[in-house]
Amino acid sequence: MPAGEAMTEFDPNPTVPEPEALMPVQAEPRPAQTMAPRPGGIPLTDATVLTAPPLIGIQDLNLFYGEKQALHGINLEVREHSVMSLIGPSGCGKSTLLRCLNRMNDLIGNVRVEGRVTIGEDDLYAPGVDVITLRKRMGMVFQKSNPFPKSIYENVAYGLRIQGVKDKNILDEAVERSLISSGLWDEVKDRLKDSGLGLSGGQQQRLCIARALAVRPEVLLMDEPCSALDPLATSRIEELIFELKRDFTIVIVTHNMQQAARVSDFTAFFWMGKLIETGLTEMLFTNPRVRMTEDYISGRFG
């Protein structure tokens, strides 16, 4: 039998690809991303945001999980009726910082917070602060929509019910107002009694936004609100964020650079628990001051 034929049946020395061939293709470094157009062609950050007073103030904030320090000396301000994006690689402390803003870290054992966080005139960590009242001022929306196994109506009315509101007219008005604000009213107004769990993923996320809005918070905290959604549902939420900032101040965590560029007035870039750079989104994305910011937004790490 010719040697070549034997080789096709059993090759004792098969060609093993070189290790480099198994490595992912190295992408060419991309230039820093330019600003994407805003929904509806609305101009970039308008001047009112630049002159608006800060609503949230964070001063010298350190946070420890047990011995491990997760936030290091954070100083940051969020202006009224603005959208602030928090960006940075996984584990850099974005969710931790967001949770500091409504004291949700209190629910995790062994957390120690140093420094000052204020909303308006009020110090969130002052002794004797009423945490329940505070949380009403800070609505929260999570990565994974989490409607309760209740009707659409009851999902939205939930916060008011636990505040003791029983008046049907007040509840009806709040449910309608909140569903209109979250862009869901037209899709659900004829089936308010149906389960919230029967909605699509994008609708469920807007239901959760409506639930957060029903108690009239001042601030909306959003932790990767679109990461489980398809592009269409994502763009609905992005448009919504744009509208909601007329009435609310928004802090959003996102891994999507284009989303940060599209929806936020200001961006803060974090790395290993430190605030590396913050500023107007259009400046940070087109002309960052720090090399590390440039490397991150152009996809060289993270």
Ligand SMILES: Nc1ncnc2c1ncn2[C@@H]1O[C@H](COP(=O)(O)OP(=O)(O)OP(=O)(O)O)[C@@H](O)[C@H]1O
């Ligand atoms: N409950 C916890 N107990 C102990 N350590 C925690 C806890 N939550 C977060 N950490 C740690 O704190 C650091 C910051 O975590 P955090 O979840 O805030 O990061 P992140 O920027 O939101 O990351 P991702 O983009 O993956 O959501 C990480 O090192 C994480 O392991």
Ligand SMILES: [Mg+2]
């Ligand atoms: Mg997170």
